[in-house]
Amino acid sequence: MKDNSYYLNIFGMDIPTLDTIVATALRNGGDYCDLYFENTVYFNLMLKDGAVTSGGCHTDYGVGIRVLKGEKTGYAYSETTALADILAAAKAASAIALGASSSLAYCSTPDVRHDLYPDVEDWRQADARAILTFLQTLEKEVSSKDSRIVKVIARASDSESDVMMYNSMHEARFDSRPMGSVTVSAVFQDGDKSETRTASRSFRKGFEMLDTQLIEELANEVVKGIDARFEARRPKGGRMSVVMGAGASGILLHEAMGHAFEADFNRKGQSIFADKMGRRICPEGIDIVDDGTVAYNRGSGNYDDEGVPAQKTYMVRDGILTSYLHDRVSAAWYGVPSTGNGRRESFRYNPIPRMRATYMESGKADPGAIVASVKKGIYVDEFSNGQVKIGEGDFTFFVKSGYLIENGHLTMPVKDVNIIGNGPEALADIRAVGNDMKIDNGTWTCGKEQSVPVTCGIPTVLVGSLIVGGE
């Protein structure tokens, strides 16, 4: 881990100067102020048509200043760290407090020094030629897996962010956040039929993640299930049982339930769960977690973007709603400690409650026995393009790949259908939870107002009845 002076030097700051900025931001009577300095370097390479012919790097540097008065927010930022520019932004943010009377008590948070991404090789020191070679090897490996592959696109992108946070309670927090992502897509052609498949991995790891194991994993995943994909048809639609496969199906948990647990929607009374704290929302034995402490996970951070140390938060314990996901604003409003969910896309955005790694913990059922228990239903491998209405809880998810279940057996492969339902109703209708929880480490990005990296996971789960759209 780097010394604190490393960060102060990058941004040309010292503590007395930071205090001067804070004092300026609070000049109109704000309750709380925080500063978020960021220096991020992005790098990417793309292989297309057999060659790595495009790529580039991007630099983003600046400081965001937030002033809170009660639950009201003033936000501005500067793309330089020249004091005059920062003070101008501080004055702009301070305007929120003019004439405002309500106040909230913003509390300090004890520092816990996690080290969730130890021993990583800084991407800024990486040899770009080695990344290029990695993509070429990946393409060869993928192409060798199936003679029907006619196109391969492979991308490697990485970033290193140095972040410095300081607030009006004199809390200083520092973090250097690596992120590496690899995505590979293949187009398969069989006669006049075409199919595409994509596989990706993303971690808070450094250059060392680009190894032969990753190549093998991605190559195997991108061709997995392609035969079924060519055979897949749209099933007859209707109301039926749905088994969600372990891993990537967790996106349904993220979209249909996780967002409704975010405290800003609940504080404003907009969430379907706004009046359900402490109440049973799903059967006994079910635990739903949002976790910022999984080592190297894409959704993890030693601190959130308000300087609150990483935590593991149980939103649902044994079927009872026990916690919302809080940033500092909602925590102060509800009078509870922040759960470390205050996140932002960059210094350009004010933090709001966001998920990290969201998953359901394993239950006791055998996944095979879950499928065997279903007379008529659908088994979903992979969802995409989910959408949810937070207030009503209604959701729709597109099934990229799956199977029909008939009399306890997986039969016809299915694709290109939607599943539609209601979050709380689906939660309450969970009939079985498998013992095989898996976090999917793909390049998941959540887009609630701003883009932040997340992951999701779920064990094999049986929901009694949902609508499946088909022929």
Place this chain on the structure above:
Amino acid sequence: MARFCIERALELGASAIRVSLNKNVTDSATVFNGQLDKVTHSSDRSIFLYLFVDGKYGTFSTNRLERADLDAFLIKAIDTTRLLESDPCRSLPQKARTVQDAVTGFEAGLFDKAYFEEDVDSRIAKALRLSKYEKLMASPSKDWSLISEECEWSDSVDDTILLDSQGLEARHTETSAGCFCEMNVSDKEGNKYSGYWWDSSWSADKVDLEECAEKALKKVLKQFSPKRSRGGKYKMVVDTSVASRLLTPVINALNASSVQQKMSFLEDSLGKKLFPANLTIMDMGREAGKLGARLYDSEGVAVRNAPIIENGVVKQYFTNTYLAAKTGFEPTVEDVSRPCVKAFVQTGESSGNIELQDILKLCGSGVYVTGFNGGNSNPVTGDFSFGVEGFRFKNGKITHPVKEMLITGNLIELWNNLIAAGSDARACTRWQIPSLAFSDVCFSA
């Protein structure tokens, strides 16, 4: 600054370079339940470099614009480009294809000089004017209660300058202003409903603040007591506010990049009649003063008004310089500017205005879709499945809201079942897609 980058890049060994300088200032004021909730001010600037070095190509950007930082960035960018593999298809566009008339930045007619008269106080005042919270709370309804009201006013100015080493110099300056209101309401049984309305323009004066909250509320209240409908084949009328959802996958499939990567259900469709004879979609980027207007694309290629689909025939793939060299397609512009669907009813072109009511009457009965909820379309086959929400209508009149419905089908088949396109696209959208009516749409419920 841009000229410095061009000169320095050529000095460092680049064979060609394009530079884009971008500046944006955005302000917003949000009111929650009648009280000021959030004020934001953002000011961004960045420089993008598109470098051609030794037959190789790289893209780079930074917001650190001090001369010394830029110089170091350029050196690194050129070194990085040299690491890539060469690609003979990469080049600047032919000079004759680039824009000549984007000189002042104001030619697209989307700049309002009154923007600079706005300040924090006037923005807050506009956001407060949007709110009808106090009024609604003062006279509560017996049938519903307001959970929350969120209103936002925002405005911005964007200024982009594009230069290249062939002598291109172009500028586009655009202001925008908009209002948004979202209402959350519960009925007597405690069921929650939400809805929103918005308006926007390049000029603050043209934004309708007064009716935004009322329209949002009206949208919410219409949704009360939805019924589940039976599945089956129905006529479908899609409201203009969401109709672009059905055109987006068609436009994506017409991008030369999708075609070249075999990710398009419209491969080999250029010049072919794949859509109904009544369907004409024009790209009208050169209509100054209308949202979406622009004189050039991101390569600096001049935009012209041109058909995308004319009388059902596919007329263009969106093809940039690189993809033209790669595919042999005629180069056009990189992407769509302002697609406009021509109004018609099945019986022929209409000379007058075709409003939503006319279309509902023409269809008689079916499902009127006012929102899409999730779903996807397969880019290779065009097969789609979308969650929809809206209303049943009979004899041209809306009867009740429906919930939990899905539509499935194939995009080419769907568009071939188009029976009417209105003339009711809202002026506040870049994509001018009116209310659309289709026959024989497969609904699951």
